[in-house]
Amino acid sequence: MEFSVNSPILFLLAGIVVAVVLGQSVYFLIKAWRRGKAIGMDKSKLKRIAVTAAVFTVAPAVAIVISVITLAKDLGVPLPWLRLSVVGSLSYETIAATNAESAMGLVFGQVSELTATQYVTIVLVMTISIMVGIWLVPVIGRKLQSGLINLENRDKKWSDIFSNAMFIGMIAAFLGYVFCDFSGVFKGELQGLIPVLVMAVSALVMCLAGALVAKFKWRWISDYALPISLIIGMVSAIPITNWLS
Amino acid sequence: MKKNLSYMDSVHRDGTIWNLSVMVILLLFPLAVAVIFNAIPDWQGLLMGLISTAPMYWAVGVVETITFVPMLGAGGSYLSFVTGNISNLKLPVALNALDQAGVKANSEEGEVVSTIAIAVSSIVTTLIIILGVLLITPLTPVLNAPVLAPAFAQILPALFGGLGVVFVSKNWKIAVAPVLLMLVLFIAVPALNAGTVGIMVPVSVLFTLGVSRVMYKKNML
Structure with missing residues (x-):
């Protein structure tokens, strides 16, 4: 063939x-x-x-x-x-x-x-x-999960903090990544501001959604706040990029 | 005598069967192509290609597995490591679902919620890609339109802006030190960029765990 x-x-x-x-x-x-x-x-x-x-x-x-x-x-x-x-x-x-x-x-x-x-x-x-992740999860996934359950049984408060700290650690790395071209701004290269401003728009939309939920008790907004902030953030990238490029 | 399996045991059993089966099927793809088209691999090219690609991704794979499994839950981990796009899609979906449901990641409800969110996300992704493949000819000029390029180039900032507000505001004491460290590192070190952010995730997670432990021991949390 x-x-x-x-x-x-x-x-x-x-x-x-x-x-x-x-x-x-x-x-x-x-x-x-x-x-x-x-x-x-x-x-x-x-x-x-x-x-x-x-x-x-x-x-x-x-x-x-x-x-x-x-x-x-x-x-x-x-x-x-x-x-x-x-x-x-x-x-x-x-x-x-x-x-x-x-x-x-x-x-x-x-x-x-x-x-x-x-x-x-x-x-x-x-x-x-x-391929590592596909076979390694079956090999060590159960042990990792058991470790977390033991942690939960030993010290529930620390277990909750541990879980939150992992999530925050991951998010912190990506928040840092958003600023990876930021140093160029000091040399007048404004493109490094684009991801920072997009992130700010998305964060503002999320804050606004939180305020609307708190004020009007519109539960559906909190369900869709993240997709909405994602889409508005992405759309904002078009004028922001045109402006700063 | 049939042994009664707990839900978690059955997730691990089924996940192991599924993942190992997918691994075999994935390896059968190049084998089938080789047999059907009567082609043998370029052994030297294969060796050189693997030497320049595999060690880094194997190392990253090990670190990612250890880092992400506790966050994704059992069912979510088996699925995510097969379907990919973990940090830019599956993990945010799971995090958002846990927050939406008001359950903790380390509870059984959390396990159910993250598995449902990741499974749905995987199904939707697969179906949209199928649709994209079927409609690739009419879609290519639309999706490749220069006007849309900036929007798709900024998915991660748009995603983590919203997600950051939710999680940082709820855990601001934990978040201060790692966010500051990552900001300084990414601004000051030119080598840190889109290609290396994956490597910085476990670094940041370990740092956050260390700082949180110290703060917890000093009753600051």
Whole structure:
């Protein structure tokens, strides 16, 4: 069979893998939902959580589609579709593909037609290099969770602080990242302000949503405050970028 | 005699089966391509490609697993490490859901809530990507339109602005030291950028845990 990066058989193979992963998500959703009902959680509460998660996911998922389009120029559609539905991200896949192509004397972004051998080599580099999390969670996940339960039993207050501190630590790293080009502002390069202002807009929208909930008791606003702040923040990036670029 | 499994035991059992199965299926993809198109890998290219890619991502993978599993919960971890986009999507979704439901991450309700949020997010992401693949020809000029590029380039600041307000305001005593440290580091060290933020997450988490422990021992929390 003649090879092409957009061969129908590649779509079929990628589709099978994506279907299995979709099956895993559906399986865990049903399992958690049943458990939630069994321990007396309100069905409408579970429904609200699911709807908010779905709404919140739309914008980042569209960004992932853009990543598929970006990678498809070199790798065809099926491989980026598979890689970005399972484990991957644009930055990782780009680095892995660049390294694999460079090892075979190719330049990422300038490949007109891959051979089957090159394609298989790239897929193997991408797959093997980022597999750790998939098998390591089964190996150490239970022990980590047991450790947390022991912590909870020993010292409940510290366990709560521990959990909050982990979340705050993660958020702090990303808040720092927003300022990574900020030093350029001191040299008159205002582009470094763009992410900072976008973050400020998003934060302001969230504060406004909090104030509205507190004043008018509009519960639905608190459910959708994060997706709303995300979208308004993203939209604000368009005039802010035009202004500062 | 059939042993009674607790919910958490069954999550770990099912998660192990699913994740190991997905791993095998993922490896079968290149194998199937090789067999169908009668191609063998370029062994030297494979080796060189792996040497330049794998060590860093294996190290990051180990650190991410240890860092993220306690935050994602059991079910959420098995799913997230298969479906990816953890720090920019799955973790924020889980955090928002826990906050929305008013439950703690380390409770059984928290486990249920984070699993539902992450599962729904994974399903929606997968379906939107499928839609994008089906409509790739008409969508490409729209999504690649220069006017929209700044919006998609600023997803993380837009996401963490909102999320930051919620969590920092609720835990401001814990947040002061790590936020200040990360601001100073990211502003002062040019090597810290979008490519290295993932490495800084565990650093920040460990620092926050250390500072929180000291503050807790001194009755400041």
